[in-house]
Amino acid sequence: MTRYNAADVEPKWQAAWDKAESFKANDNSDKEKYYALEMFPYPSGKIHMGHVRNYAMGDVVARYKRAQGFEVLHPMGWDAFGMPAENAAIEKSVHPKDWTYDNINAMRAPLKRLGFALDWSREFSTCDVAYYKQQQAIFLAFMEKGLVYKKTAKVNWDPVDHTVLANEQVIDGKGWRSGAEVETRELDQWFFKITYYADELYYALDGLERWPEKVRTMQKNWIGRSEGAQFKFGFAGKAPEGFDDGIEVYTTRPDTLFGASFVALTYEHPLIKSLMNGNEDLQAFAKACEKMGNTAQAIEKAEKLGVDTGLRVMHPFDETITLPVYTANFVLMDYGTGAVFGCPAHDQRDLDFARKYGLTVKAVVLPKGEDAKTFTVENEAYTGPGKLFNSDFLNGMGVKRGIVSAIARLEELGVGTKQVTYRLRDWGVSRQRYWGCPIPIIYCKACGALPVPAKDLPVKLPNDVKFDTPGNPLDHHPNWKHVDCPNCHKPARRETDTLDTFADSSWYFARFAGGNTDERPFDKEAASKWLPVNQYIGGVEHAVLHLLYARFFTRGLRDCGMLDLPSGEPFDGLFTQGMVTHATFKDKNGNWVLPADVDNKDGAFFEIDSGSKVTKGAIEKMSKSKKNVIDPADIIDGYGADVARWFVLSDSPPERDVEWTESGAIGAWRFAAKVWAIVSETSLEIAPVKDKDAALSLRRTAHKALAKITEGIDEFRFNTSVAQIYELVNALKKYKPNDKAKREALSIMTRTIAPFMPHLAEECWQHLGEHGFACDAPWPKFDSELLVKNDLTIPVQVNGKRRAEIIVTKNMPKSALEKLALAEPRVADNIAGKNIRKIIIVPERIINIVVG
């Protein structure tokens, strides 16, 4: 017997797979296609355990589907644009490009050492000129299709770093890097018109049955579709100049219109802006609103405030009723029309506001069981169902019917319509950053904003940039932005903003599928063949952003005629995997200590170098800042890639977090050694079967395990597959004869281990004298007859408590079962002296004797 040596075995098989091009996907295969994809990594410099887990899961799926006879596409690349490269440039004086490509090269090697069944021939980075050139082409195609536009928008502006920040990068009103108070600025920004697909993106979620419910719900909330009415309040008296049409409001509760007691507008509303001139109260109020900010805490604390404009409007259903017009701090400009009517009795904010300013509170929805004469609303608005009252023609209707009737009347009167509103806003993609895809636009004083002509693509990033001054290096560059207008050929200026890097990851899966060429983003036929991705795997942190943007992009590509994907859905199946966690350690000074520097002696922890005590803290996601990281490279060196892969798939269900422990890793390593020991002890000569019962029993175990392993992979419950493999291996270890039954079980074992520990599987496969690669071997089929035993052990209960077990044959009649059960001594003891009321017999499952 030779000891299993992963360090020799793993590189050997990796080289063999490479040479045979085992995992190269064939675009022209006759087999059914299967596209397995994990979210591609950002090249931060190091592979971490989270990557290992993510790609190990994808690899199980890819190898399993391959074994089942699918033509599998399983590619890998790099999400390579982004801020960390620029930060490195600022801090370490390296060029972002060098930093990024160095990191990619540093990460590719350990990734390859993990032995994933990847088609490396399709590898690319999003910062490759070839890639971003095609992204520019897509941008221009979208522009032509009307999916790209420019507008002035409010953004978070960091006055120290001179850049726009995404909402996620603003923490407590301050820039996450500079710590400076973030300002709101109006800037010219490019937008992708994602709202064009709002309805489709919303309703198509229902069809994504292989997505986690959670993600679908999050996207639904994000898109925030709501149905209501949009209508106008006409002014009582003379309308302010330019607002002859009145004030347009949006509501989801037109049924409560007779409870209206005021109209409120945001301070940013054009009407308020026009009134502001010379009105100090309004100016002061607007300033206060600006300052308030929109953090969760600020909103929580903020009192409902407003200013009466002095204007009055007429109720659309009864012109004799007039309502005051306020500007109020709880109305938002970018939702609905920036104006609402207030119905204090049935909306908490409106109620708070009404109480503050002494406005009427008139209930119009009567909850069940309340009396119309006595029902009042004090400090809690009633938002539930009920019958409408105090509401003229709506009286007696329920809320739903009231909404329909109110809208019908508004339409009749010609002042409003039914209206669907979304929370989703268009995707602002302009970034004042260097390390991203340049937006292919040229500004000409005479001709305006013009797309860069296709023949002039790519707009390449200049290499000679400086990061010594804050702001966008492209803007600072001495001559890059100066070009001639493509139209009038006079001096013009390039757009110096780059695209949000989320654009890069919104179509990479199509390029993997459709070829990495310089002529087009991807081959339409090939991409359309492979897409949608059958199984996509990644972290839940991308539930909204990336996964929504990608769904937008594929629809845009479809409508530009570049992709044949009627559903528009890029990912048919989605799985969001849990994180890899690890215990944290702190020394006596409160500094974090690396697990590798900690020794465990009799339950206490010590720092290896100093010998001083350290304390074990919470088990948390592996992170550099808390130093609770395990470097996959160290694990591969110490135990092998198979062990690392096996560990992260064992024990915990894939969607939950898994805690990395040294003992668990050792356990996985022992298991690999055990498998090899069993196989290496097996001689190629097959002995005749001596003990038929034992042989049959082993075959049953093997086929039962196979059925459950298969089911576990199909249902993304790899931990249960792993447990079944353990059972099979334990049975094999006990079984000594080297007969046909054992060989069959070993073959099943090897092929079912292959997706999890592919190198070990190859080594076993070879030793067993099989031909070709284990990874090319078809997935074994189980014999369902072996799953059903002829002799079954079933429990006998008395009043629901198990008292005995009886051995029965498969088709034994109920009367015989009953006889057997009653004959059991323990059963007899427990029913002695009692009346048998009922005997429940579920054949092949259970017998329950009810006595009393």
Place this chain on the structure above:
RNA sequence: GCGGGCGUGGUGGAAUUGGUAGACACGCAAGACUUAAAAUCUUGUUCCUGUAUAGGAGUGCCGGUUCAAUUCCGGCCGCCCGCACCA
């Protein structure tokens, strides 16, 4: 506040068309081998009573349906995640 999810031994977790709760693994304990340790192997390991045969309790808590509930229903409690002045 709204939405989603979860709660099972010392630990990670199995078992949900209702049918032997605790598979498998980690840890722990005892034993074998060894001068010794490591490794390996064997056995045990939900809790309580008992030497044992056995008996009782038990899947966050309370209640319900059922011959039978981790699983279904109602009501609580706790934890995690996401969104949040969205009219």
